[in-house]
Amino acid sequence: MKHLALRTGITPLSRQQIAARAARDVPDGSFVNLGIGMPTLIADHMTAGKEVIYHSENGMLGMGPAPAPGEEDENLVNAGKQFVTLVRGGCYFDSAQSFMMMRGGHLDMVFLGAFQVSETGDLANWVTDDRNTLPSVGGAMDLAVGCRDIRVLMEQVTRDGKPRVLRRCTYPLTAKRAVKRIYTDLAVIDVTESGLVVREMVEGLDFDRLQELTEAPLCLHGNWSLLA
Amino acid sequence: MIDKRVATVEEAVAGIRDGATILIGGFGDTGTPFELIHAVLDTGARDLTIVSNNAGNGYVGIAALLEADRVRRVVCSYPRSSDCVVIDRKFREGKVEIELVPQGTLVERMRCAGAGLYGFYTRTAAGTPLVDGKEERIIDGVECVLEKPLRGDVALIKATCADRWGNLVYSKTARNFGPIMATAADLTVVQVSRVVGLGELDPELIGTPGIFVDRIVEVGGAS
Numbered sequence: 001m002k003h004l005a006l007r008t009g010i011t012p013l014s015r016q017q018i019a020a021r022a023a024r025d026v027p028d029g030s031f032v033n034l035g036i037g038m039p040t041l042i043a044d045h046m047t048a049g050k051e052v053i054y055h056s057e058n059g060m061l062g063m064g065p066a067p068a069p070g071e072e073d074e075n076l077v078n079a080g081k082q083f084v085t086l087v088r089g090g091c092y093f094d095s096a097q098s099f100m101m102m103r104g105g106h107l108d109m110v111f112l113g114a115f116q117v118s119e120t121g122d123l124a125n126w127v128t129d130d131r132n133t134l135p136s137v138g139g140a141m142d143l144a145v146g147c148r149d150i151r152v153l154m155e156q157v158t159r160d161g162k163p164r165v166l167r168r169c170t171y172p173l174t175a176k177r178a179v180k181r182i183y184t185d186l187a188v189i190d191v192t193e194s195g196l197v198v199r200e201m202v203e204g205l206d207f208d209r210l211q212e213l214t215e216a217p218l219c220l221h222g223n224w225s226l227l228a
Numbered sequence: 229m230i231d232k233r234v235a236t237v238e239e240a241v242a243g244i245r246d247g248a249t250i251l252i253g254g255f256g257d258t259g260t261p262f263e264l265i266h267a268v269l270d271t272g273a274r275d276l277t278i279v280s281n282n283a284g285n286g287y288v289g290i291a292a293l294l295e296a297d298r299v300r301r302v303v304c305s306y307p308r309s310s311d312c313v314v315i316d317r318k319f320r321e322g323k324v325e326i327e328l329v330p331q332g333t334l335v336e337r338m339r340c341a342g343a344g345l346y347g348f349y350t351r352t353a354a355g356t357p358l359v360d361g362k363e364e365r366i367i368d369g370v371e372c373v374l375e376k377p378l379r380g381d382v383a384l385i386k387a388t389c390a391d392r393w394g395n396l397v398y399s400k401t402a403r404n405f406g407p408i409m410a411t412a413a414d415l416t417v418v419q420v421s422r423v424v425g426l427g428e429l430d431p432e433l434i435g436t437p438g439i440f441v442d443r444i445v446e447v448g449g450a451s
Binding site: 057081133138 | 255258281306307308309310312316319326328331335339350352353357398399401403404405406408435
């Protein structure tokens with residue numbers, strides 16, 4: 001998005017800033033799953049004092065931060081296979097119970113990365129059309145069908161400037177009609193029954209420019225605010 | 229008297245035939261029974277179907293079986309990893325087939341097999357290319373797909389402690405697929421760090437009751 005900044009003076013949010021914005025929407029007391037990639041940064045930006053319980057698909061509720069150097073436990077990793085800790089009150093369980101929590105709708109919120117989201121909330125986040133990568137799905141599809149509040153963090157456009165918010169996803173779907181809200185480096189967009197509604201935009205960005213960067217039709221909320 | 233202990237990993241995996249379907253516990257390296265997998269390699273068994281969340285990392289474990297061309301098919305959810313060179317190459321060369329299954333569906337299919345159930349309907353993957361050819365059905369207005377049980381001839385599992393009855397205690401996130409896979413195979417083989425006397429495991433903390441376990445072998449290691 002550097003080109004955008006140079007041309008227009010608009011500063012897109014960094015990945016950390018997108019994660020920080022998403023963190024503000026998590027209510028105290030929520031059970032949350034953070035997908036691999038940008039969503040994992042959300043935990044670093046959670047307001048102190050909010051009690052948020054993180055679920056990890058490999059069998060843990062109450063996932064804590066990375067351990068201090070030398071304190072790593074080979075039996076304690078997250079879904080990205082990185083060493084983590086367990087917070088006080090946390091617990092472990094097997095994979096069947098873990099996916100019961102996901103598929104069964106027991107999590108309050110799920111934040112995922114994505115390649116593409118459609119105007120109806122279809123999600124494509126597990127495979128691209130790149131034939132050179134091994135097809136891998138993990139828990140993405142289970143996460144995307146169970147929770148009623150699924151939110152996506154991604155850049156508004158691809159590295160070569162192509163929109164990621166589309167009328168229809170061109171990559172294979174993870175789930176249909178799954179996504180409720182999209183956080184990008186330029187905007188916060190809600191997926192509603194009547195289409196995509198822009199709730200927030202970064203300073204200096206005008207709506208027409210955002211629409212140019214988005215294939216699906218957008219509508220600007222009457223009460224939109226600055227994304228910061 | 230019940231005594232499921234065997235002395236060596238060779239005895240633990242004895243009898244695994246060519247063409248067998250082997251369920252292997254673990255999430256990445258965590259909870260992966262490396263010693264048992266390497267013992268299977270040493271048996272020379274080939275034409276295997278491996279069911280596991282991942283498909284090996286580096287050149288050890290499942291990757292070692294793949295490298296030796298012992299595996300015909302891998303049923304897994306996430307073959308990609310930080311160092312998935314072997315599965316990547318064998319897949320491209322057409323030496324191994326991959327059946328990609330969403331992780332929750334993978335574990336639930338094994339749970340069904342272990343529980344004597346013959347399938348379930350799930351929303352997971354409905355409407356995606358992963359369920360092409362599977363029976364779809366609308367239930368209460370929701371698009372679902374029929375998934376069938378997945379059973380193994382053998383399950384290879386890692387736990388922390390066992391007693392001679394086969395009761396198992398797991399450690400932290402190394403538990404993952406172990407308790408489910410233990411129920412879903414004709415022969416369940418478990419490697420543990422320590423075998424303790426009957427009555428020494430807290431009955432409230434047993435992750436897998438011994439009824440599901442056939443062989444126990446103690447291997448060295450801290451966990």
